[in-house]
Amino acid sequence: AQSVTQLDSQVPVFEEAPVELRCNYSSSVSVYLFWYVQYPNQGLQLLLKYLSGSTLVKGINGFEAEFNKSQTSFHLRKPSVHISDTAEYFCAVSVLYNFNKFYFGSGTKLNVKP
């Protein structure tokens, strides 16, 4: 079975500071990895995805994530956050043999303070 762990339920950070949101997954087979963002009262939007190739992937709004197979991690980073980045972030995986079934983590609430 697959599972996704987001250890930090909330991350407070000051504006223009760097941030890292952690994601670890468990799977016995190869996976695809995703980060979604949810702004208040909206649906989830795709930030970035890793399918294959370069382990460093860049997404929208200046976010990037690095796939680390040995550590089964896919941490999300941004060098300088803005107030508008305040949202909830979800890490998700799907597996090669059933790629239409996504498993989500419990989410990390990023609170950017002025």
Next chain:
Amino acid sequence: GAGVSQSPRYKVTKRGQDVALRCDPISGHVSLYWYRQALGQGPEFLTYFNYEAQQDKSGLPNDRFSAERPEGSISTLTIQRTEQRDSAMYRCASSLTTAEGNSPLHFGNGTRLTVT
């Protein structure tokens, strides 16, 4: 263009009543998914369709839950004899193709179901 539309936005119902939640995906999207999200949790897979065919319903909690997509477009998730534990946000998502990993999910704003 229009995104994924879900209705109603909020639904309050009494225990034992049946409810039907509607999802109108982005036009032309092949795949449609239903997820349930409890407070403080991430979305949990319920079921998905390719066109009108239900491909995987392994996430439906029990036989009170069912879903259909008869014409390959709009989908309805039905919960019979609702229970308080069914209270959650129900999210629908669609994707353009079934291409492996290459078609991101587009989520609707969800239906908040409260069973009293």
